[in-house]
Amino acid sequence: MENFEMPNDFLWGSASAAYQIEGAYLEDGKGITNWDDFVRIPGKTFKKTTGDIAVDHYHRFKEDVKLMAEMGLKTYRFSISWARIIPDGNGEINEKGLKFYEELIDECIKYKIEPMVTIYHWDLPKSLEKEYNGWESPRIVDDFVRYSKVLFERFKGKVKYWITLNEQNIFTTLGWMTAMHPPGKFDDAKTYYKVNHHAFLAHAKTVLEFKKIIPNGKIGASFAYSPSYAINCEPKNAMSKLDFDDLKNYWWMDVYAYGRYPKSAFTYLKNKKVAPEITKEDELILKEAASKVDFMGVNYYQTTVCEYNPIDGVTPYATMNTTGIKGSTQITGEPGLFKNPPNNYLETTDWDWTIDAMGLRYACREITSRYNLPIIISENGLGAFDKKEEDNSIHDPYRIEYLKNHIKELKIAIKEGCEVLAYCTWSFTDLLSWLNGYQKRYGFVYVDRDEEGGSMDRYKKDSYYWYKEVISSNGKNL
Numbered sequence: 001m002e003n004f005e006m007p008n009d010f011l012w013g014s015a016s017a018a019y020q021i022e023g024a025y026l027e028d029g030k031g032i033t034n035w036d037d038f039v040r041i042p043g044k045t046f047k048k049t050t051g052d053i054a055v056d057h058y059h060r061f062k063e064d065v066k067l068m069a070e071m072g073l074k075t076y077r078f079s080i081s082w083a084r085i086i087p088d089g090n091g092e093i094n095e096k097g098l099k100f101y102e103e104l105i106d107e108c109i110k111y112k113i114e115p116m117v118t119i120y121h122w123d124l125p126k127s128l129e130k131e132y133n134g135w136e137s138p139r140i141v142d143d144f145v146r147y148s149k150v151l152f153e154r155f156k157g158k159v160k161y162w163i164t165l166n167e168q169n170i171f172t173t174l175g176w177m178t179a180m181h182p183p184g185k186f187d188d189a190k191t192y193y194k195v196n197h198h199a200f201l202a203h204a205k206t207v208l209e210f211k212k213i214i215p216n217g218k219i220g221a222s223f224a225y226s227p228s229y230a231i232n233c234e235p236k237n238a239m240s241k242l243d244f245d246d247l248k249n250y251w252w253m254d255v256y257a258y259g260r261y262p263k264s265a266f267t268y269l270k271n272k273k274v275a276p277e278i279t280k281e282d283e284l285i286l287k288e289a290a291s292k293v294d295f296m297g298v299n300y301y302q303t304t305v306c307e308y309n310p311i312d313g314v315t316p317y318a319t320m321n322t323t324g325i326k327g328s329t330q331i332t333g334e335p336g337l338f339k340n341p342p343n344n345y346l347e348t349t350d351w352d353w354t355i356d357a358m359g360l361r362y363a364c365r366e367i368t369s370r371y372n373l374p375i376i377i378s379e380n381g382l383g384a385f386d387k388k389e390e391d392n393s394i395h396d397p398y399r400i401e402y403l404k405n406h407i408k409e410l411k412i413a414i415k416e417g418c419e420v421l422a423y424c425t426w427s428f429t430d431l432l433s434w435l436n437g438y439q440k441r442y443g444f445v446y447v448d449r450d451e452e453g454g455s456m457d458r459y460k461k462d463s464y465y466w467y468k469e470v471i472s473s474n475g476k477n478l
């Protein structure tokens with residue numbers, strides 16, 4: 001295994017998202033987004049942090065891409081902010097917005113870095129919320145497809161890899177179940193499944209249009225995949241794993257890959273009167289798109305443990321650790337089906353995320369067996385407190401250890417038959433961690449800013465030099 005190299009065209013990458021890095025939230029005609037608004041609601045984010053300035057990538061993208069080039073990065077995954085392209089979501093097109101991304105893409109291409117574009121990474125033009133409640137209305141489907149087509153037309157010939165939606169499971173769950181993301185709704189299961197159905201249709205119709213405009217390109221969605229383990233072999237706990245997978249994993253991946261919802265989960269939701277309404281036409285669209293997706297995008301951070309949860313047991317609503325104070329996360333679950341206790345065999349991060357390198361192999365193997373699709377690891381990384389020393393060095397051996405162990409498992413997955421096209425770490429530079437402020441750092445490049453602000457100067461961490469060597473040896477030297 002030590003000498004095993006990745007395929008020659010393997011895309012070693014790193015990733016980001018517009019709201020988390022760009023800043024310039026009112027510049028060059030950009031419209032206000034749901035996040036621009038949401039972060040201003042007291043108590044929603046850690047120490048009232050916003051992405052107004054973020055890490056100022058909008059003004060420093062050339063410096064950032066140069067750092068990527070020096071590292072030898074093969075692909076850079078970033079997202080486009082819908083409100084820069086169409087400020088109100090469905091009206092006039094803003095040339096200045098397109099120009100910004102065109103320059104970014106050209107800058108990547110100049111250094112032979114393959115741009116990988118995420119069309120939607122959670123920042124929605126606010127006007128669409130005001131006009132028809134955003135994802136709650138079927139009207140979003142055509143507006144999303146129009147926005148996507150503007151991008152395809154402009155960047156065809158330059159961008160081959162496209163990701164429709166980033167973590168549909170996360171933005172809908174936090175947006176409509178736990179009120180932690182915009183639009184901040186609580187326990188609204190009926191709307192939650194409707195919203196998801198609209199998102200699936202937006203994804204599917206976009207895939208179909210994409211194939212007409214960029215037939216040789218590659219497109220898929222990125223799913224936040226948390227593979228599950230039953231806590232033990234007691235049958236009711238094994239069954240709780242099955243229920244968890246149907247409701248929390250296959251609910252999304254089956255639609256992307258097969259164009260249909262898992263039957264037992266659908267029956268469960270139908271009995272609760274919260275299942276989405278699906279027309280015959282929807283079914284056909286989802287099926288056709290599923291036959292055309294090119295890969296399953298996976299954002300992998302952790303695995304989950306499943307245990308039977310009695311009907312009066314824990315609920316999906318609990319405190320999440322957004323402070324970095326270890327042990328402050330509470331157990332959640334679905335009453336009557338499953339709950340997700342900690343895994344006693346594994347370490348956790350300061351934000352209580354389970355560290356499970358083998359889980360990445362498990363995820364790849366399961367996708368390969370179940371869907372037989374190529375895989376893009378579109379995110380994987382460690383959020384940690386980093387310290388810049390007086391000589392401006394940043395020693396992050398814990399991040400190197402984390403990434404090394406995950407890449408080792410990825411190599412095994414490839415050896416075992418999984419077709420993995422790319423591996424993107426989260427993230428290239430430090431950035432805003434939505435609810436956790438700026439202190440939860442993920443980057444190879446340290447950005448001198450905290451919750452209050454800072455110089456925004458960039459400094460290479462030890463992990464930067466380490467990943468550079470990983471790339472230049474095509475994964476041989478870990």
Ligand code: BG6
Pocket residue numbers: 017020166167170224299379383426432433434435436440
């Ligand atoms: C994923 C998102 O959920 O995980 C990223 O796609 C996010 O946008 C990353 O930043 C890490 O999560 P967090 O909450 O630690 O920032």
